Amino acid sequence: MTEVRDVVLLHGWGYSSRIWDGLAERLVRRFRVHVPDLPGYGSAPSSSPYTLEALADTVARAAPRRCHVVGWSLGGEVALAWAMRAPRQVARLALIATTPCFTRRPGWPCATDGAVLEEFGRSLAADRAGTMGRFVGAQGKGDSRRQQVTRVLERALDAGVAGDVLAQGLAVLSAADVRRAVFSVRQPALVLHGARDRIVSPVAGRRLAGRLPQARFCLLRACAHAPFVSRPRQVAALLQEFLGG
Numbered sequence: 001m002t003e004v005r006d007v008v009l010l011h012g013w014g015y016s017s018r019i020w021d022g023l024a025e026r027l028v029r030r031f032r033v034h035v036p037d038l039p040g041y042g043s044a045p046s047s048s049p050y051t052l053e054a055l056a057d058t059v060a061r062a063a064p065r066r067c068h069v070v071g072w073s074l075g076g077e078v079a080l081a082w083a084m085r086a087p088r089q090v091a092r093l094a095l096i097a098t099t100p101c102f103t104r105r106p107g108w109p110c111a112t113d114g115a116v117l118e119e120f121g122r123s124l125a126a127d128r129a130g131t132m133g134r135f136v137g138a139q140g141k142g143d144s145r146r147q148q149v150t151r152v153l154e155r156a157l158d159a160g161v162a163g164d165v166l167a168q169g170l171a172v173l174s175a176a177d178v179r180r181a182v183f184s185v186r187q188p189a190l191v192l193h194g195a196r197d198r199i200v201s202p203v204a205g206r207r208l209a210g211r212l213p214q215a216r217f218c219l220l221r222a223c224a225h226a227p228f229v230s231r232p233r234q235v236a237a238l239l240q241e242f243l244g245g
Contacts, residue, residue: 004091006067007031007243010059010075011156012097013169014132016042019072019156023228026236031243036062038075040165041158050168052176056081060089068243070094072228073200074169077102077176083185084178092243093189096235097197097225099204100182100211102173110203114174121170125163132157142196143224145231152229182211189215190242192235194223 007027009020017035024033039047039058047054055078063069069090071079076098083090104111124131136157140150189212193205202219209217218238220227228235 003244004066004068005032006034006064007239008034008036008059008063008067008069010036010069010071010078011038011041012073012075013173014135014158014161014166015153015156016158016161019153019226019229021156022152022232023236023239026232027239030240031068032064034063034067037158038078040168041161046162046165046168050165050172052077052081052172052178053085055172056085060086063089065089066091068092068094070096070239071098072096073098073225074173077173077178080178080182080185083187084181087186090187093185093187094192094239094242095189095205095208096192096228097194097200097205098191098208099200100179100208101177101204102200105177108179108204110201110207112199117170117174121167124166124170128163128166138198139225141198141224143194143226143230144222146224149224149226149229153226179211182208183213185212186214188242190238191215191217192227192238193217193219194225194227194230195219195221196224199225 011019017037020035037044069079076095083093103114136153140146143149191209193202209215223230
């Protein structure tokens with residue numbers, strides 16, 4: 001089979017593709033790196049309906065015919081859906097701070113309570129700037145390089161994204177549950193997680209890796225929710241090894 005050199009990086013909720021700048025500049029030495037904006041972000045038109053499946057199909061249509069996919073947080077959930085829906089297109093899958101089920105459900109305690117997510121949505125509608133500021137702070141909390149991570153996250157927030165896109169993204173996170181479906185993902189997968197992540201429990205990442213047929217789990221000890229921002233050199237090396245670069 002022809003060697004796969006294209007790598008697509010999918011950002012998380014609330015951010016633009018600029019969040020990948022530090023990692024991309026390391027990967028570009030060995031890969032053709034693509035950093036699309038998710039639907040509704042940057043210059044990308046929104047998707048209707050705004051569902052996990054529609055997001056996956058939209059990014060798939062604009063991507064190379066054969067590629068590796070790296071997804072972070074919401075982008076990781078989109079990457080999972082993409083791998084399930086287009087297995088011939090997605091060669092390998094790297095998932096950073098990703099969970100197959102973001103909200104707490106029976107048999108899945110390692111998640112955010114649905115009421116907390118609903119309250120976050122109300123707070124976002126009432127005070128977007130303040131809520132996003134607190135969200136960034138929570139993502140960096142616990143990281144040994146918290147100040148550096150927080151600065152990068154603040155700069156990469158997509159200030160122009162419409163409020164309804166943010167709300168629809170929260171609805172996607174609230175509704176998504178692919179715990180059973182991930183057993184069908186046959187691509188080799190790497191699950192990376194920060195040990196100090198306060199947004200997505202590392203337990204969820206470890207359980208995700210256990211459900212994927214060809215996955216290995218890597219825990220980054222001093223990192224929180226954005227390990228590729230905190231340790232771009234280390235994460236790039238892990239990805240290069242896994243993706244064959």
